[in-house]
Amino acid sequence: MTFRNSLFLLLLAALLGFFAPDSESSNSIGIRMIRIEPGSFTMGEASPRADGWDETPAHKVTISHPxxxxxxxxxxxxxxxxxxDFTGSRTxxxxxxxxxxxxxxxxxEWxxxxxxxxxxxxxxxEWEYAARAGTSTPFWSGEAPPAADAPNPWGLKGVHSGAAEWCYDWYGPYAEEDQVDPIGVSSGLSxxxxxxxxxxxxxxxxxxxxRASYAPAFLMMRGTDRVTSQNPVTPSSxxxxxxxxxxxxxxxNLTDPKAVDEVTILNLDWRFYQQPGQDRGEMWSARWSGFIQAPTTGPVTFDASSDRxxxxxxxxxxVLAWEGGEAQKAGTIPLIKGKKYPIEIVYxxxxxxxxxxxxQWSWAGQPTTAIASEALSYSPAQRQQAVAQAPRQYLPGHHSIGFRVVQAPLPATPALPEILPSIQRCVAGKDTDLSKGPxxxxxRLRRRPLLTIPSVGSSREETIAAGMHPGMLGHNHNPGFEVMPNGDLLAxxxxxxxxxxxxxxxxxxMIATRLRFGADEWDMQEMFLDFADVNDTSSLLWREGDSVYLFWGHTFYNRAYPFQWTASTDSGATWSPVRFPxxxxxxxxxxxxxxSTALRDGRGVFYLPSDAIGGTSVLWATDDNFQKWFDTGGxxxxxxxxxxxxxxxRILGMGGKNSNIDGYMPKSISSDGGKTWRVSKTPFPELGSGQRPSLLRLASGRLFFAGDLQHSSGQYPDAFKERGAYVALSDDDGETWRIKQLPGVLPADPNGFHRNLNPTLGYTVARQAPNGLIHMISTKTLPPLHWELNEAWILSADAGLLATPASAIVDVKEHRQLFPSGRVRRVWGAGTLATREYRLHGRDTWFYENGVEEWTVEYDRGRKVGTETYRLPTGQKAWVREHRQDGSHTWRQFWPDGSIKSESNWRAGRADGPARIWDxxxxxxxxxxxxGSGVCE
Incomplete structure (x- = not known):
């Protein structure tokens, strides 16, 4: 609606009087409207459950007009x-x-x-004011929700039941002060x-x-309860x-079907093998079918053990059958080598x-051994049959969000400014030669801490005590990682x-951290993206030219799309509206x-890998630059x-976990765009829970690969004697590999989900910078780590980590970055180390367009020294860090009125010393x- 149209309607409403004299009325399409009188209430909760941090601070809100x-x-x-043509999701x-x-x-508007x-x-x-209807309890009815059809004291129905409801506001933090007619923050992603x-x-x-939130483009795909092809093809048998x-x-008893279930191995323990969101409970059953390829001609004995x-x-x-309790049984059947026989297993x-x-199986001359994974197969027709028999999946976007309408002018209150995390502020442009490097x-092999402690490995109480955001929790995992167009690294x-x-x-x-090009320390992690009350996970950052895409999933929201994405063209300073496939x-x-990886082939088709079911993955693909997507089928x-x-x-797929061939990680190769895959064994150990390898095509043409030397359970093939992790290079597209143990890998976080504490890379992601350096991040350790290495190190006999370089810096110059208006945005100094690395050196000052200093920091060869200050556009200090020569620093944050809010002390990325919080x-x-750990004194 244009401003002119809106003004006309407001004037017309003022002339005619848009409120009926009665407290209730019905409009032209039968919407029954309830009059709500002005008043004040306490918005939010004063003492919410820990996960209700976004309901604070509880603050007084005045609604000034009816x-x-x-x-x-x-x-x-x-x-x-x-x-x-709207039918709705009918939920x-x-x-x-x-x-x-x-x-x-x-x-x-209509x-x-x-x-x-x-x-x-x-x-x-307005929604919370009307829903509370003068009450202050969790529900207008008290501590428990009311009957679904009961009106609240002001006449509204269904505020605590039925559909969730879209509101006008962008999602963002509450203001610290009392408010009159608030309309939320000025912008956002949800x-x-x-x-x-x-x-x-x-x-x-x-x-x-x-409070919940979701992207405004979240839309039910139109059509039937399933996504159906316009040109259906009979699947292959x-x-x-x-x-x-x-x-x-x-x-x-094989009743009450829950979901499609795909298994790739027949040594299953569902304490560790369940899919996300599929807690199968105390009583359940399963039936799988497909084909098994005979290993020999003659009698083959099958041995089974099970809990029931x-x-x-x-x-x-x-071949065998039993019920009633834990047992081990065997049965024999004659087979012909190489022939594929129909198989059905019921558990x-x-x-x-x-x-x-x-x-397991055995035959003459072959002792009992695991059934080879490559002996098991099924057809696309069998998969289609399983999908048809499963409960109907919700169509992507088949959500239960509706809305109410308000009849009144929008309050004239200005929106609150959106509060961006530091990783989106003071982001450098592309005016540096990124090809310079060692x-x-x-x-070369270096290692840095990726995240600070807290929040990693910490309780919520410790995180808050250190002055960090209450939404940041101790388990930080499943990373996305990319080299930005300006040379920064973003995780x-x-x-x-x-x-x-x-x-x-x-x-x-989602939290995020940035290593700025020329700096030697990562920014402290901050909250980055949160669809409130939805599990945001599995980030994938991928760069094509100056565009960087962030894909992620909502694993446990059964109305969600397989993924959604946002994009940035300014190295992550701003992000586009969220889109859905x-x-x-x-x-x-x-x-x-x-x-963690994606690719675009020579035909322009973009492939996005994602978990499928069980020990399998799927490629989503688009051949029209993200307009329409399809399941590649395999x-x-x-x-x-x-x-x-x-x-x-061809497309090479390595690993990743929950699958093996003789204890080794498999690889999958597709020559038809992901429709079918040929599977074979790699020389790398299989991986399990809490582990994800990393694969990358390097500028040299080689393949880079990294992973753990052992399964998370502690198991490993006899050929591997070392424990920890490795990196590897291949000159022949993965046929052969040069494998090298990676030194300096930390033990698995004892608070995590590993069943052993071997050194681990956890979930790792690798990318290559324009200067040839390979950057890799890894999780599941205290702290998570950033690795910086090159091909020469992998190919050399050198096994050591490089200490932090302390070489002299030369050719230090002052540089400037301008706003489009011509005003100064940034003034900074930088030079080159003896190792040919670009490093920030001297004073680095960023300005708002009004001339106020935004961020001021002093660097000594990439490391911060002296006083670092960040200010609001008014000039008010938001926070200050005092960096000392011994590597420690004190971090102080301030309330909007300038009074101190928090103070904490840090050393080598860990909180160390007294920490204070002021209300x-x-x-x-x-x-x-x-x-890094809170102690009682």
């Missing part, structure tokens, strides 16, 4: 008057759900034009959702104070896919800690609580978890498979840290 709000959410019938009764925020907003009255979405403050959870559908997330396919059921019940049928004949679990199935012929990781289920919670968010045809079983033999384009145009009234709380 408004009308719809009694219920807009119904399907009402929305269809605006959009006649919440008569309420219209499944539309984007933009469509909800367009409905309001209704405004239709009636000549100003309709809009409710602000977040819009506020009120009145219900997204990841979790429980009463806690339907409280009056609860040839067994071209690795593993077996079937369903798992919620009861032990197993049935094995081959070629329609029962059931009925209570108890153990839940496992181990199926001599590539000289071996994005999820942050979650430790312990069972910690990674599964709706509060899981639109698929041309049916998509197969998947997990919403992108992996599945690799490995979860978290990393991909690279081979020299002849707005000057009351202080104190903690003491030793080497």
């Amino acid at each position: 408004f009308l709000i719809s009694e219920t959410e807009i119904t399907v019938e009402q929305f269809a008057q605006f959009q006649p 919440e009764g008569s309420a219209a759900t499944g539309m984007s925020w933009h469509e909800a907003n367009a409905f309001c 209704l405004s034009h239709k009636e000549g009255k100003p309709y809009r979405l409710s602000t977040e403050a 819009k506020v959702v009120r009145g219900g959870g997204l990841d979790r559908d429980s009463s806690y997330y339907a409280r009056a104070a609860n 040839e067994p071209t896919l690795q593993g077996l396919i079937g369903l798992w059921y919620g009861r032990i 019940a197993v049935t094995l049928l081959i070629d329609g004949k029962t 059931a679990h009925d209570h108890g800690e153990k839940t496992y199935l181990n199926l 001599d590539p012929s000289k071996a 994005v990781l999820f942050t979650s609580a430790y312990g069972p289920g910690g990674e599964d919670q709706p509060e899981v968010a 639109q698929f041309r045809a049916e998509i197969g079983p998947r997990t919403n978890q992108p992996v 599945r690799t033999f490995g979860r978290h498979t990393n991909i690279a384009l081979m020299k002849d145009g 707005r009234n000057g009351r202080v709380s104190q903690a003491v840290f030793r080497n």
